[in-house]
Amino acid sequence: MNSEATAIWTECLRVIEKHVNEQSFSTWFKPISPARIEGSVLTIQVPSQFFYEWLEDNYVDVLKLAIKTVLGANGRLEYAVVVDKGNSQNQPYMVSYPQGVSSPAGKKKKEVLAAANSPFDLSSLDEETTLQSNLSSNYTFSSFIEGDCNRLARSAGFAVANKPGITSFNPLMVYGGVGLGKTHLVQAIGNEIKNGPEDKFVLYVSSEKFVNQFMDGIKDGNIKSFTNFYMQVDVLIIDDIQFLAGKGRTQEMFFHIFNHLHQNKKQIIMTSDCAPKDLMGLEERLLSRFKWGLTADLQMPDFETRIAIIRKKMQSEGITIPNNVIEYLAYTVDTNVRELEGVMISLIAHASLNRVEISLDLAKTIMKNIVKDIETEVSIEYIQKSCSDYYGIKVEELKAKTRKKEIVIARQVAMYFSKEFTNHSLKSIGYHFGGRDHSTVIHAVQSVNDLMETDTNFRNAIQEQKKQFKIRSY
Numbered sequence: 001m002n003s004e005a006t007a008i009w010t011e012c013l014r015v016i017e018k019h020v021n022e023q024s025f026s027t028w029f030k031p032i033s034p035a036r037i038e039g040s041v042l043t044i045q046v047p048s049q050f051f052y053e054w055l056e057d058n059y060v061d062v063l064k065l066a067i068k069t070v071l072g073a074n075g076r077l078e079y080a081v082v083v084d085k086g087n088s089q090n091q092p093y094m095v096s097y098p099q100g101v102s103s104p105a106g107k108k109k110k111e112v113l114a115a116a117n118s119p120f121d122l123s124s125l126d127e128e129t130t131l132q133s134n135l136s137s138n139y140t141f142s143s144f145i146e147g148d149c150n151r152l153a154r155s156a157g158f159a160v161a162n163k164p165g166i167t168s169f170n171p172l173m174v175y176g177g178v179g180l181g182k183t184h185l186v187q188a189i190g191n192e193i194k195n196g197p198e199d200k201f202v203l204y205v206s207s208e209k210f211v212n213q214f215m216d217g218i219k220d221g222n223i224k225s226f227t228n229f230y231m232q233v234d235v236l237i238i239d240d241i242q243f244l245a246g247k248g249r250t251q252e253m254f255f256h257i258f259n260h261l262h263q264n265k266k267q268i269i270m271t272s273d274c275a276p277k278d279l280m281g282l283e284e285r286l287l288s289r290f291k292w293g294l295t296a297d298l299q300m301p302d303f304e305t306r307i308a309i310i311r312k313k314m315q316s317e318g319i320t321i322p323n324n325v326i327e328y329l330a331y332t333v334d335t336n337v338r339e340l341e342g343v344m345i346s347l348i349a350h351a352s353l354n355r356v357e358i359s360l361d362l363a364k365t366i367m368k369n370i371v372k373d374i375e376t377e378v379s380i381e382y383i384q385k386s387c388s389d390y391y392g393i394k395v396e397e398l399k400a401k402t403r404k405k406e407i408v409i410a411r412q413v414a415m416y417f418s419k420e421f422t423n424h425s426l427k428s429i430g431y432h433f434g435g436r437d438h439s440t441v442i443h444a445v446q447s448v449n450d451l452m453e454t455d456t457n458f459r460n461a462i463q464e465q466k467k468q469f470k471i472r473s474y
């Protein structure tokens with residue numbers, strides 16, 4: 001082994017060690033051996049292609065930092081990937097990496113340090129240092145499907161991403177139920193800013209982590225570093241703010257950080273599982289500040305948006321599935337997007353483990369195992385789609401004002417099924433049919449019952465249609 005390369009790599013490891021936790025260090029850096037140094041190009045040998053990809057995905061910044069610190073601005077890193085056990089390939093597998101290090105003219109981004117051991121210690125890093133921001137690169141605007149359910153939040157988020165701290169959406173508060181895309185959206189904003197032209201210090205942190213860091217700060221007598229760290233941020237994204245409920249001291253600290261950032265036109269983005277007015281256990285002065293900016297909610301995506309989400313996810317996995325399966329999943333999973341994804345993953349896993357095609361039958365089997373009481377879980381949307389297909393009209397026509405006879409019948413039947421197969425109140429059913437009132441629903445149910453008594457064909461058709469709701473399949 002080249003002793004000069006060894007000495008350089010040892011120096012690099014010293015830098016790396018400061019910025020990753022012990023476990024990551026022994027898992028991902030100890031197995032690396034230095035192969036050679038040629039000029040300012042250090043070649044390291046990694047055990048596998050997977051290992052190399054993992055380093056690139058997760059530790060590119062810290063590697064850049066190490067190379068730059070030890071070899072200077074012109075330093076570069078190359079890899080040699082071991083192809084077979086005990087048989088190393090001496091040709092570098094990848095060249096001209098890391099880019100940021102090999103092109104000193106390139107502008108460095110000031111990002112956020114997420115070094116596990118010393119989260120607030122910025123002292124060893126200069127202005128140009130590339131750090132992490134705790135953002136997942138998968139969460140982008142392009143992978144976030146737009147629909148009525150998220151339009152306001154998404155466009156406000158986009159405006160903030162283009163002018164952080166400058167729009168009146170400061171703070172931006174995104175709220176909504178479990179698994180509806182809050183984290184995805186706020187991280188998309190963070191990624192957009194981070195990849196944008198300005199050099200912004202973006203930090204994403206969960207409220208839980210914020211609380212823990214604050215507690216650690218108190219324990220270690222290190223509160224000043226904690227506060228200084230957060231006050232340096234240009235864009236603070238804090239997830240699940242409801243977690244601060246009842247934690248008075250943390251709230252007080254957050255209040256000061258919030259004020260400081262806001263006064264300095266720094267962007268604050270928050271998420272919560274409920275509307276600010278329902279956030280119990282948060283101080284009034286904090287809640288009143290949340291109202292300074294914009295509050296936007298996320299709802300469960302409607303059927304069409306769910307279809308688009310499934311298509312997008314499948315496309316990103318490189319998997320094609322039949323349309324009727326996509327529709328079936330979109331119909332049946334109307335709780336939240338995370339569950340929808342869970343079902344998709346199960347479906348893909350079953351198909352690949354059992355080496356079978358993804359089919360409607362497979363989807364039904366999986367759904368039966370995953371969703372309890374599936375027979376009773378019929379949504380109004382499902383009924384509307386089914387009835388409009390049956391009568392050959394559009395779903396919108398069921399909700400519209402039109403009084404054309406065939407549409408009135410289809411609408412009444414759909415209301416009748418909604419009353420029979422869902423737990424919605426008459427008022428809620430009316431609302432789903434273009435904002436009609438409950439007496440219209442009562443009238444619809446009565447009319448369908450009357451018609452079934454007098455018209456055998458109609459009764460048979462209704463019985464036939466009912467089956468699909470009972471077995472929840474089509």
Ligand SMILES: Nc1ncnc2c1ncn2[C@@H]1O[C@H](COP(=O)(O)OP(=O)(O)OP(=O)(O)O)[C@@H](O)[C@H]1O
Nearest residue numbers: 143144145177178179180181182183184309337338
């Ligand atoms: N509109 C959307 N387009 C594409 N994917 C979405 C959309 N909404 C949610 N998702 C996906 O659904 C999953 C759950 O979203 P996310 O974790 O952001 O939800 P959340 O509201 O933050 O949940 P929690 O309340 O549990 O924190 C993620 O994988 C996300 O990518």
